[in-house]
Amino acid sequence: MTEGEMHDLAAAYAVDAVDPQERAAFEAHLEGCEQCRREVQDLRKATVLLTEDLEVEPPSQLRATVLDMVAAEAQGRPQDSTQPGTQGDPVKGGTGQDAGAEVTSLAGRREAARERRGPRPGRWLAAAAAAVVLAGGVWGLTQALDRDPATQVLQAQDAAERTADTADGPVAVVVSAAEGQAVVRFPSGFAAPQAGSVYQAWFVGADGTARSAGVLEPEMLEEGQALLEGSPDGAVAVGLTVEPEGGSAQPTTDPFVVVPLT
Numbered sequence: 029m030t031e032g033e034m035h036d037l038a039a040a041y042a043v044d045a046v047d048p049q050e051r052a053a054f055e056a057h058l059e060g061c062e063q064c065r066r067e068v069q070d071l072r073k074a075t076v077l078l079t080e081d082l083e084v085e086p087p088s089q090l091r092a093t094v095l096d097m098v099a100a101e102a103q104g105r106p107q108d109s110t111q112p113g114t115q116g117d118p119v120k121g122g123t124g125q126d127a128g129a130e131v132t133s134l135a136g137r138r139e140a141a142r143e144r145r146g147p148r149p150g151r152w153l154a155a156a157a158a159a160v161v162l163a164g165g166v167w168g169l170t171q172a173l174d175r176d177p178a179t180q181v182l183q184a185q186d187a188a189e190r191t192a193d194t195a196d197g198p199v200a201v202v203v204s205a206a207e208g209q210a211v212v213r214f215p216s217g218f219a220a221p222q223a224g225s226v227y228q229a230w231f232v233g234a235d236g237t238a239r240s241a242g243v244l245e246p247e248m249l250e251e252g253q254a255l256l257e258g259s260p261d262g263a264v265a266v267g268l269t270v271e272p273e274g275g276s277a278q279p280t281t282d283p284f285v286v287v288p289l290t
Contacts, residue, residue, distance in 0.1 A: 031057075038064050042071035178255040180204075181211045192287040194218075201256075201266045201287040210241070210260040212268075212287075213253045220249055221270055228271040229256050230279060231263035232286070241266065243275040264290050 034057040040046050041054050058064055181187060184204035191198040197215030204210070212229055221227055227249070229241035242257035256266070267283035 034061070035064060035067075038067040039071055042068045176255075177207070177209060178211050178253060181207045181209050181255070190287050190289055192285050194285045199268070199285050199287060201289065203260050203289060205261075208259050208261070210256045210266065211253055212244075212256055212266065214249055216252065218249055218252075220246060224273050225270050226273055226275060227268055228275045228279075229254075230267045230269065230283070231256070231258065231260055232265040232267050233262055234264050238267065238279055240275065240277070243271070244268070260289065264288065 034054060037046060037050060037054045041051065046054065054064075058068070181204045182202055184207050186206050187202050187204045189200050189202045191200045193199075194215075196218045199215070199218075200213040202211045202213065227244040229244060230238040231241050232238050239258065242254070244254050248254035260266075265286050265288045267279070267286045269279045269281045269283050271280055
């Protein structure tokens, strides 16, 4: 293999997708190539980080899709239409070859032949295996990052929703014991508080005590939902009050809506 082909093996080697012959050759190459050693080390670290603690399964068609893309790219490589012994081929024996045509060196012809052939099928499969592993890890990481805490509550298997009516429509609270959090949801067009005031959420205990579940910022009302601060454990209801800007340690007004949780 050429040095360039050795460099190309780094990704496949990092995910154990090479055959014994390629492994032996690449490991011998690694001894004298700091660039490949760093690349393999970085790829292995990236693979671990991308897949560690991710329980999200990538789509079943992901592997097939990546392999199809790799196969299409391999088949689409330009091929040299000239053949040894035909007009235009620099190798001796073409009937249309000029007597004074330049004769390339044996090493040059070997390199040209390798370029025409492209990577062996096994190399494509090795590259595909590396792509599948990394694509699966990236997909899983993306899905995990896309799932913000509010979404996790709303999509939890034990999510339970309770509602209470207001003049603008029903306000809902979704609680997940598994996630240990709750989300309050507002109807479309829910009126914002007057200037200098804010809405504040409260977890209300069975004894009537209230603990703050956070100030509801304007953007939360625009989005139509907000992740409440703290755990709903022990709460029998969620109440919303109008408070001075910045919120209060305890409610200063009566709640304008109370959503029972039991």
